[in-house]
Amino acid sequence: MQNHTVPSEMRALVWLGPHQMELQTLPTPVPQAHEVLIKVGAVGICGSELSGYLGHNSLRVPPLIMGHEAAGTIVSGGGILADGTPVHQGQRVTFNPLVTCGTCDRCKAGRVNLCRSRKLLSAHLPGAFAQYVVVPADLCWHLPEKISFTAGSLAEPLACAVHAVELADAQAGQSLLVLGAGPIGLCVIAAAKARGVKQIIVSDISDTRLDVAKHWGATHTINAKSADTVAATLAVYPGGVDIAVDAVGTGVVRNQAIKAVMPGGAVVLMGLHEDETAIPTNYIIRQEIRLMGSFCYSREAFTTAVDLIARHVVKATPDWVVERPLADGRMSFEELLAGTAPVTKIVLLP
Numbered sequence: 457m458q459n460h461t462v463p464s465e466m467r468a469l470v471w472l473g474p475h476q477m478e479l480q481t482l483p484t485p486v487p488q489a490h491e492v493l494i495k496v497g498a499v500g501i502c503g504s505e506l507s508g509y510l511g512h513n514s515l516r517v518p519p520l521i522m523g524h525e526a527a528g529t530i531v532s533g534g535g536i537l538a539d540g541t542p543v544h545q546g547q548r549v550t551f552n553p554l555v556t557c558g559t560c561d562r563c564k565a566g567r568v569n570l571c572r573s574r575k576l577l578s579a580h581l582p583g584a585f586a587q588y589v590v591v592p593a594d595l596c597w598h599l600p601e602k603i604s605f606t607a608g609s610l611a612e613p614l615a616c617a618v619h620a621v622e623l624a625d626a627q628a629g630q631s632l633l634v635l636g637a638g639p640i641g642l643c644v645i646a647a648a649k650a651r652g653v654k655q656i657i658v659s660d661i662s663d664t665r666l667d668v669a670k671h672w673g674a675t676h677t678i679n680a681k682s683a684d685t686v687a688a689t690l691a692v693y694p695g696g697v698d699i700a701v702d703a704v705g706t707g708v709v710r711n712q713a714i715k716a717v718m719p720g721g722a723v724v725l726m727g728l729h730e731d732e733t734a735i736p737t738n739y740i741i742r743q744e745i746r747l748m749g750s751f752c753y754s755r756e757a758f759t760t761a762v763d764l765i766a767r768h769v770v771k772a773t774p775d776w777v778v779e780r781p782l783a784d785g786r787m788s789f790e791e792l793l794a795g796t797a798p799v800t801k802i803v804l805l806p
């Protein structure tokens with residue numbers, strides 16, 4: 457990739473409105489100071505982008521290039537990478553798509569994901585469903601040669617999961633219920649195991665997904681279509697689990713998470729499916745349930761995620777990840793929404 461000649465135009469998958477997405481030829485973006493131009497090697501479709509695709513997300517305004525779970529090769533630009541080393545052209549990287557100001561009170565307190573003026577590549581800024589994307593250099597993490605771009609693109613969803621289990625302060629010896637065995641739910645299993653959690657129940661409505669969850673280390677699975685998730689959890693842990701992580705975000709699942717934890721337990725909400733949900737507030741008060749939202753990741757969580765991928769703890773295996781050309785983007789969004797996708801994660805190769 458040394459001396460890669462950057463073409464003046466690129467192919468990009470552009471979202472134009474509900475159910476409308478097409479390949480367009482656009483000018484290749486130009487990096488400014490402390491930014492790099494990345495030739496995208498792989499970019500995953502995130503669940504949050506499905507609602508964006510339908511037009512249900514006020515942050516996403518067409519025309520827009522989505523895509524924020526990506527990895528690729530630096531072809532121009534300069535600056536300092538996340539690990540403090542200078543940028544080299546030809547370097548393989550994955551990146552944190554949450555651009556933060558570094559100067560507000562939240563950034564200064566180290567809570568960069570809560571930056572007062574945060575901007576997400578793929579929503580406020582052009583994303584990576586394209587041949588090239590511009591990213592601030594210090595949001596790029598080096599990717600070892602042996603790690604594929606597809607595996608590298610999983611750093612972002614895995615970082616979300618690492619952050620969630622850190623917020624819950626998950627410890628070895630504790631029990632965990634993960635609600636939803638999509639990509640985020642699977643990543644929560646991996647992130648919890650990395651912290652030493654061994655007792656992991658996973659609920660989902662798909663037996664296929666639950667089988668994948670078992671391979672990732674779920675000790676018990678619950679098919680929420682045929683069983684009552686709370687009763688089935690209490691059958692395994694009669695006093696309730698220490699931690700429940702909701703990776704779905706519907707009212708039903710949020711309430712299941714609250715009712716499945718022990719008094720004083722922690723509920724982490726990650727799923728963004730429903731905007732507002734009625735929850736049993738008096739029960740939460742009387743049981744001292746620690747209810748918390750988890751959004752994106754700290755820099756440390758992103759570093760941990762990249763490290764887990766570099767150590768092959770999380771792998772892009774065909775039982776949950778499929779690779780497709782960028783041109784199949786619209787079809788892939790439709791399949792994920794219809795529930796007819798062959799696997800839970802679709803990664804596009806521009």
Ligand SMILES: [Zn+2]
Binds near residue numbers: 613
């Ligand atoms: Zn995402």
Ligand SMILES: [Zn+2]
Binds near residue numbers: 560564571
């Ligand atoms: Zn800030």
